[in-house]
Amino acid sequence: MTETRSTCPYCGLGCGVIIESKGKQITGVRGDPDHPANFGRLCSKGATLHLTASAAITAQARLLQPLQRLHRGGATQAISWNSALNLAAERFASTIAQHGPDAVGFYISGQLLTEDYYVFNKLAKGLIGTNNVDSNSRLCMSSAVAGYKQTLGMDAPPTCYDDVAHAGTIFIVGANPAYAHPVLFRRIEEARQANPNLKLIVADPRRTDSADVADLYLPILPGTDV
Structure with missing residues (x-):
């Protein structure tokens, strides 16, 4: 048996796995006991990560390989990578x-x-000539970026996990780490x-698992947290 150290691919916590x-x-x-993010702990998703690599699932x-459907509702057929890339380029060019x-x-x-973002932006804006480039980074993180810059002065959480042990107050806004990041x-x-x-x-519109154990729960109105 071979053991390889890596990182869990699910949430942003970055737990080490073996x-x-x-x-x-x-x-x-299993969890990596020497990893500073989790010290061997894993949530239920991380602990069952190997099941997603079983032969039946994969x-x-x-x-x-690329698959092409010649008409809507029809069966797919395997094509080469060159054919797939040429087809995508032709459809883009004709449109x-x-x-x-x-x-x-x-x-x-x-x-x-x-x-990678740079390459896609150069392709869209420099070659094709469109500004139509978006990602879930903006949709997901735009409110967080605004909050970070207004409260902390920078577009990143300037903290580390060790700060939790030294904190006098922990303020959780719109998150439920008791469930999402156990x-x-x-x-x-x-x-x-x-x-x-x-x-x-x-602070959360919903009374979450995290709110249940908080010293102070601030139930803001639904729709006012974004």
Whole structure:
């Protein structure tokens, strides 16, 4: 059996995992006790991560080559990568020729690197001539960016996990880490046990699991949290 250290791909907590594999098949995943993000802890999704790599699942979910559907509702047929790329380029070119560059757009992943965003923007704005480039990074993080800059002065949370143990007050706004980030919430629970004076404040339209254990719950009106 081979063991490989890696990072859980799910939420942004960045938990370290140790992947157990036999040949090309992943057989198990456990938390990395030496990783500073989680110290071996995993949530239910992380602990069952290896199940998504089972042969039965990957055979159904992983696409190994391009598929083309000749007409809506019809069966797909395998084509080569060159054919798929040529088809995409031809469709883009014909649409632009008929309707102009603003008839096409790019909606790209929030998981791309900065360099990848640069390439897509150069392709859209520099080559095609359209500003129609968007991603879930803007839709998901625009309110967070505004909040960070107004309250903390920068477009990033200028903290680290170790700060939880030294905090006097923790203010959670529109998030439910007790449910969504349980590994991080364990840190908050431990910090409260070590420091009974630590106050936890939660602002959320819904009374979440995090709000249930807060010292102060602020039930803001639905629709006013965005």
